[in-house]
Amino acid sequence: MPVESTEQTQEELILGFLSESGSDYTSGEALSGKLGLSRAALWKRMEALRTQGYRIEAVPSRGYRLVSVPDRLTSLEVSPLLSTRELGRAIHHHDSVGSTNEVAFRLAQDGAEHGEVVVAEQQTAGKGRRGRVWVSPPGLNLYFSAILRPELPPQRAPELTLVAAVALAETLRDWGTDAAIKWPNDVHLDGLKVAGILTELSAEPERVHFVVVGVGVNLNSRTEHFPEELRSMATSLSLATGKPVPRARFAAALWTRLEEWLDRYLEDGFDAVRARWKALSSTLGQDVLVRTDRQELRGVAEDIDPSGALLVRTVGGSLERVLAGDVEQLRPRKPRAG
Template sequence: MAADTSEQTQEELILGFLSEGGDAYLSGEVLSSKLGLSRTAVWKRVEALRLKGYVIEAVPARGYRLVEVPDRLSALELGPLLGTRDLGRVIHHHETIGSTNEAAFRRAQDGAEHGEVVVAEQQTAGKGRRGRAWASPAGLNLYFSAILRPELPPQRAPELTLVAAVALAEALREAGSDAAIKWPNDVQIGGRKVAGILTELSAEPERVHFVVVGVGVNLNSTLEHFPEELRESATSLSIALGKRVARAAFTAALWTRLEEWLDRYLEAGFEPVRARWKALSSTLGQDVLVRTDRSELRGRAEDIDPSGALLVRTEAGVLERVLAGDVERLRPRQDVRSS
């Protein structure tokens, strides 16, 4: 059966076939038959891929062989690597964008489906928590926002931030790091921030219309890429590993993890997520200073409750529930009461 005739789909299929072939050559005749195209049309699509940075070797009487893939995050690079059911099956790729979250929010308002993702090579107005900017240099890291349409009451939507944090920490650990989660939505390597999560939603009193989960991961930044004031508190996966990270492979692995955890959460509730979050936490068991919009709180971070709020035991022995705030780890103290 002939494939979809869109040029991008044809290019994705060619890349998929060449990737499956490994170091072997695939003849133009075979590609032509698989795609339902003339050999001239196949050649034109191969030339279009070469213009996008793909190194494709062509040998007369033998065919084509994929030699090198550009370090980009479009559907062409990610499609052949994805093992997800919904997440990332529709990718809106941008070379440069203000904010992937803002773009995803607009698309969701216009009817984008569950699992669609906005991904960018660079952000010029990346958004962090509490209105902060997220440094987003071009071609180095991962910046994406996923549109989710879960069947949830609005009060449970914040739990999705912790779902994403668990998936992200696991993906970073699978890549070889010692990633841990700092409450509520930062991921650290060696105590330095490597990734952040920003969740935004549209809802009415009884149901969620959609949730946008935005993720920024420092994959290949060097210290020089960070603003000077962040160089002592930020890091990247490549700094931690001492080698460059293949962005498309990491992205595909992360999206697989995220979909798996979303499925588990929607089937079994928040408790499995909570248990795994606690195991991955760098905050629990630590003396902390929590700054909220209205006050400061010092104490021992003891737990997160069934809704994801942080439970802090103060110096006076009172257990305080913190819904939002910035957490700073303090030097250990001996006088915080545990009951």
């Protein structure tokens, strides 16, 4: 795990203390005592934070108050908001990368620990399923990849995509939406794609070495940020709610929810995840057209099986098990409540 500088750790602690105080002032004496810093050293740290875009008010005899924070996704912004044990406790932040999944995969190969996260303000070659590109404009949305080291056989690794989808849909619902999951890895708002998940792994026949779960969520994109051919198919959380989304707060909420579901999954198995996924699904019960590498299937999406595969009752009456493919929902409906 990367070792952070003492200065950055102190800055994170300062932001944490100021965030806890809300609109109240925190005395310089109290901060100095908690951090073991002289008043002069504390002032120096405050000035360093101001140069990074933090508005910190200082009033004699009252202390310091955090007025506003920059809309970034470094550990300085996210860490004070986190309540996880491991996930996101080490953040590798980049202004721009080709793909966060590629960076995370290399880090995992070099020994990065469970829970480390790669997050980028922009991706220049964001990866979607089946070789597609995920459009990733700078400074608007959330693009991250989490490194996981679960004790799982490789054949169960695809279940982690559904774990992530449940956590993501629930987090979006916490923002007042009716987010629904489209099998296997997309999350929609009002029938429009708002997020996608790409899971990649390194394994040998008997065990998983690591899994990289990549997530892209459109948080503050406006219509003009989408390519013209996607404008009728994509949306963002801010477009759906009419409000700007604080990205660090969303990231912290999502990582907290994801860790909770990972813990439940690893302790109790896939059944609870499967049940919640079904409750949040926009695919089940739909007339669908499924395109795989080998064939096209038309029928009704009846269920997901205990491994997460989609079960489709074809027009001919057979029940087909789909492990991977593209699903077109032929009769849109409102997502299930729950």
